[in-house]
Amino acid sequence: MTPPTTPDSAAQTVVDNALRACSAFGREDLMARLESTNAALAGDAAHVVVVGEFKQGKSSLVNALVAATICPVDDDIATAVPTFLREAPSPRAEVVYADDLDPEIPTAELVGERIDLNDLHQYVTEHRALDRNLDRTVRAVNIWLPRRILAGLTLVDTPGVGGLGSAHNTPTMGALPLADAVVFVTDASQELTRAELDFLHRAHDACDNLVVALTKTDLYPQWRKIRDLDEDHLRRAGLDVEILPISAPLRVRAVQGDDRELNQASGYPALVRFLADRVVKAAQRNAQRNAGVEVSAVCDQLASQFSSERSALADPERAQAIVDDLTETKVRTEALRSQAARWNQTLGDGIADLVADVEHDYRGRTRMLLKECDAAIDNSDPADTWSEFEPWLSERVSREVLENYRFLQDSAATLSALVAEHFQDASGEVLDQLAIHNPIPIMGSTTIDATVDTEKPSAAARGFTALRGSYMGVLMFTMIGSMVGVALGPVAIGIGVIMGRKTLREEKQRQVANRRVQAKNAVRKYTDEVTFHVNKDSRDTLRRVQRQLRDHYSARAEELHRSTTEALKAANLAAKQLESDRAKRIADIDAELARITSLRDMAQSLVVGSAK
């Protein structure tokens, strides 16, 4: 799939120039780094998650937005699996089954089974998703459409929160921290309920780029009043969220008849603007900033090898001293990339601790939950409550799992920042040392600060990015998959009809006690099974984080080492250079440095420009 071209050509040009420079200086290692920047610039689509209660018109909203009947809309049956919509030159659809899932691959890149777009309703609605054959359970649907509105976006239609016997709402919650924007859907039939407001609160904590879509304004003459009431509720809840009233039927009619006025009345233009301004543009700015930071860093590396050479040429007396310094620096960079490097040890120890912490956290949660369950069972007769207890328990367990993953995510981000700091400390010294010999201060002290400042969050975010690919996968699919696989056993109800007089009460009490014991055992078995899966998932995730962080910083260390080696080589040569050649070589180097400096300035202006 060729990535769609972004309008962001300034950033593209800078990265391309940097790539050419690296190629000219023979630094393939730096080129690899820039290639991945390039890919991020072109393809990292912003995720917009459409959420809301059951039957509020989420699928209709998505359909009206892309002006096509893609997500099935039915009066009764609701969407049961997430649907991902992206832009592509020609329409197609794929279904991802449970056994296609691989936690190593982000969901966007999972290859599913190609299906006909018209058969989609068979796959995404409730009935099919509850297939007994767990491996063939549909877990996600990917759709590509030739729609300009989808450029730079991935639109996610989610199963509704609530709904009969669905424990599906927790994964929706889980997807939110990774969403770039959230569209919360509620219809104009009534004001926001407490459940909806609770959900909005949690959603807002997870992703503050949030908008409320008030649907079905065509059906309810009083929608303005409902909107005002909702605004009131939001204000009182301290949520600064905009409400966009929209009507899908009006939008559909407007698109069919190419009726601009009707389109305005449908309210969709405001939603489209939200997506374009606050989602796509924001994502692009982010990518642009990252490109600027990466190119600046590459420029610093390139410059370092010339600057030492120039110092040696300009002042032959000091050439030996410079060579000695660089030799020492080389030793440092070697240490930086070795197993014994401080950052590497921090990472190794940190992950080992994290595995233990995360498991301990989950065990603690399970214990609290079991206490709660026991109390609930003791207060009721499982025969009465069991069928309600089961969905409740699975929902409670998935909430604990979610909290546990949040804990994992936070700790991993903290660890990632720590590793970044240790690496920065060590590599900063190296960079400083390289810079000492720089006669022309191409890196003014102010810009160095800027570099450090901008580099840091991106390095800290590294762990988050590592999670990002896996998080969607793990939470949305594997976790619920393993939970679907685990069933809470039935509680034998015993003799149902008791006729008789005297023993009615005693017999009933005896049976209730017996059922309670059975129920508690079933709950324990269930949580044990879930714990097993959760622990395995979190171990896998953390190991993946470790691998990605290690690869990232090893590559950085390798680059530094290479830069130092090159600089040392050049300085050695310079010391042996003849007097006559020196002036010419200095002029050449100055020209190269000037080119690198101007490239770096361009990169810095990207960073500054994106901050606006």
Add this chain to the structure above:
Amino acid sequence: MSLLDETVALLDDARRIYAGSELADVIDDLGTRLAAPLRVAIAGKVKSGKSTLLNALVGEQLAPTDEGECTKIVTWYRDGHTYQVLLVPHEGEPRQVPFVREAGSVEVDLGDTAPGDIERLDITWPSQQLRDVTLIDTPGIGSLSTDISDRTWSFIRPDDDDTPADAVLYLMKHLHAGDLDFLATFHDTEVSQPNPVNAIGVLSRADEIGVGRLDALGSANRIAARYRRDPRVRRLVQTVVPVAGLLAESAATLTEDEYRALVVVADRTPKETEEALLSADRFVDTPEIALTSLERAHLLDRFGIFGVRLATMLIRREVVANARELSAELLERSGLDEVRELLRTLFLQRRDLLKSRSALFALDRLVGEHPVPGADALRSDIERVLAGAHGFAELRVLSSLRAGQVTARDEVVKEMERLLGCNGAAPARRLGLDDDASRAEIETTAKEALAAWRRRAENPLTQHDLQVAGQVIIRTLEGLLTDRT
């Protein structure tokens, strides 16, 4: 001795035991309640259309309805000779409060009393429809104002008293998991299993399920049928029916003026009408329809987009020719007739059983909490009635069937439910005959069924549970044969 008589006798015993204590009044209340009309609560999530349904059932706009959350206090509507509103506070004496009837509905002047201090409003309103049943309107559950919800919870699951309602119409918009928890609060713990005997599910706002399309009620019917089959719903409510509350309310109170306005709307071509009704805003802003925009807004307010679409279609196709016919047609299509029929067959026909049940549970709890000499004997008497009365045995079998503890082939389960009175408690209904079946027909059918059930109960291959249940069915059939009333 009938069940009602036995209950009255037990209450008399209790009155003797607790004579002179503060409980005497409570016991007197239980006695009064036995003689009063059946109490049916209308409960459900916030904005599920409870007040609207209440108005439709009474056929008058009594309970105020509004786009926002409206009912904030538990309100009783009962028949009487005069119009009056009684405010019953949590503390202190009940007192009469002034009210006005504004724009149809009853607006009560609460004075300085905060809604939180009011236990209930008791509205007496002379009405044919309230003769046999006292309707109770409740605030919604899942309300944003926490204390409104709490008021409903404490009404339905009181901390120290039994539920004041004998039966409940539970309104659900499309069903949520939370609804199941709510229904569960109606389950008493005395008849050991959850009891689908005193609850009917109503799939409300049925017109909105199909986003106002003309076939919306068809969709609603399909959904209701699915819920009826869902075992989790079956063990909570006896059945589920759809109702388009707004349509029912407006149809029941349709005026000639409104009919004439609808005729004007129907006067245009189907295409034009469809265009105008594309959205509520457009309908109000279509000057081509020869009505003022206020009149158009009023129509929408009363009937909703769906109601206007349906009514104009009925007028244009000449299905109806006047206001009375339109009202009847809309009422039937709204599903309200079916709700009324269920109220009659499932609740009113066994009102004695339901009322005795409420009274006995309340009394049992009361006696259990206040042990005095003689209380133990009274308790075992209560238990004897609860365990022995055939009506309660039927309820237990029904619950066991619904909870899936007694299993049999589908058609056998269906037959058992019918014989136990799920389609109506009258003999003909139980036997699956027409309502006007003759006594001879009833006897023949009952005898055949009796023979079949005796064989089944004696067959050693029949499961034990089914045998026990069969014994109850046999007694039911014997009762049908001897019952001459």
